[in-house]
Amino acid sequence: METAEQVQVLTAVTEAGRDTHLITALRSAPGRFAVVRRCVDLADLLGAVGAGLGQVALVSSGLRRLDRDAVDAMRRARVGVIGVVSAGDAAGRERLAALGVDHCIPVDAEPSELAAAVLDAITAAQSSAPGDGRGSHRVVPDGGRSAFHPEIRQRSAEDDADPLEFVERGGQRGQLIAVWGPYGAPGRTTIATNVAMELAMLGTSTMLVDADTYGASIAETLGLLDDAPGLAGAARMANQGQLDAIALARYARKVTPELHVLTGVTRPARWTELRPAALEAVWSQTRSVATATVVDCGFCLEEDEAMVFDTDAPRRNGATVTTLASADVVLAVGAADPISLGRFVRGLADLREIVSDLSATHVVVNKVRRSVAGAGPEKQIGAALERFVGVQPAAFVPDDPAALDLALVSGRTLAEIAPRSAARHAILALSRRLAGLQPPPPRRRPTLLPTRRS
Incomplete structure (x- = not known):
């Protein structure tokens, strides 16, 4: 993906000094990248997105109050989201993945790797449609037996899921x-x-x-x-x-x-x-x-x-x-x-x-x-x-x-x-x-045969 215009980047990396390394890497990366705002917290980041700034946001795994709703708000604004984690921080990657962040890079990523991740995230944000999860799956009975307890109006408080x-x-x-x-x-x-x-x-x-x-x-x-x-x-x-x-x-x-x-x-x-x-x-x-x-x-x-x-x-x-x-x-x-x-x-x-x-x-x-x-x-x-x-x-x-x-x-x-x-x-x-089963056969009423007269 090539573009003559500058790609606008937002950062919300709370750890001291880390955003400086990312900004330096972006400046030396192949392509035209510009950091339009260095956000101090999530509210600042969402405000920038709401104002129409940025095409992609770099967020750290430790950003306070970052949740799935915030990630979805950025996606609806067609802003790509890239997670920034420390080298070997598996827990941080898992948290970002659970929030719906599909692109993650290490904080010390090479300029070429960072540029590729930014362009991939922008492409995904422009083509994605949040909320489209349709599929073609059929219910298949998986065995088991049914049970119920009709003795009382209120079901037992101990019936919690296992x-x-x-x-x-x-x-x-x-x-x-x-x-x-x-x-x-x-x-x-x-x-x-x-x-x-x-x-x-x-x-x-x-x-x-x-x-x-x-x-x-x-x-x-x-x-x-x-x-x-x-x-x-x-x-x-x-x-x-x-x-x-x-x-x-x-x-x-x-x-x-x-x-x-x-x-x-x-x-x-x-x-x-x-x-x-x-x-x-x-x-x-x-x-x-x-x-x-x-x-x-x-x-x-x-x-x-x-x-x-x-x-x-x-x-x-x-x-x-x-x-x-x-x-x-x-x-x-x-x-x-x-x-x-x-x-x-x-x-x-x-x-x-x-x-x-x-x-x-x-x-x-x-x-x-x-x-x-x-x-x-x-x-x-x-x-x-x-x-x-x-x-x-x-x-x-x-x-x-x-x-x-x-x-x-x-x-x-x-x-x-x-x-x-x-x-x-x-x-x-x-x-x-x-459930993919055939309907039961219709119930038939017994027919009464006419009696013969002797």
Whole structure:
């Protein structure tokens, strides 16, 4: 890579004398490099980036308060980030790598090595798109057995995740399933919790996560205490580059041997704790320890916050947008009544702007009933969705208020409390498809043969 213009470099190397060596090396390096600002701390560095200075930043591994969110902010500004470590400082390299810094150089790097690293980091920053973690992975049942304890409403406080179990499971590349639906309570949490339980009962190690920044409710739905840090705690650890399998186990709750839960924020005002950059690291870790990660997302897909503020302000909907963009499969949930279907059709248009691969989106029509959709509701709703948005639902979940109310009061899923429910059978069939299994054969009613008259 050659350029006639000077490459603007920012430095934030806190150790005395080290930035002087780097500046001297840049001056003698092949190419045209200029240090436009020597930053004294992270706030100074982010201020320079926000002012439009610099194409690449040299940061030391010991820079105070450097976290994954700061690295992501620089990347969104198209500023490359290079870590500077002492010779043989393996711990420093590991910390920078955990924060998302892909380029590292020793503090005594040769001018040619430093120049090559700067140009590589700039190229990566210009071509990268933060938050794009899509893949094509399928859930594969990994053995195991299901278990549940329907005796009490509140699940046992001793059911914490086993760190050793997470370490042993680590290294997989699991599937991320995002459950989204428009405003109006179409049943996102109901579908997410029951799909997660069905996958677990099929023998798939599953992590259920509540990432709804407006109304997290998975803890209450499953009868768990909602005062645990859950996802917010895992996100804080990820933002500091300290989230691994052992740390994740500290915040996950064990519901069954194959199902673990990261509960959501207890108050909507705490949405700022779920930063997109941190959640990307959380999803990477949950993929590693679970074959399937099921995430209950918020309803709102707007990104207007970036238009209102001139600074790099937190994005309330960033958690949902980042999760949908990173998901391998999206379950788009809409209720079956006319008002909800109208919202659902408009919401799918917004969803298309985030999820480009519509083949990975499965439409789930929930609360299906004849009283609002008429006779043959599945056929009528399917025809309407085909006409207006060009999709066919992957599942129709019948409205079963008696079974759902019993599950909610008991703090259990349909599989645990009402296994013969029609809604449960529809969700089971959907979960089997997500797990790559054939749906169960339809149940046949016994036929009565006519009796012969003597």
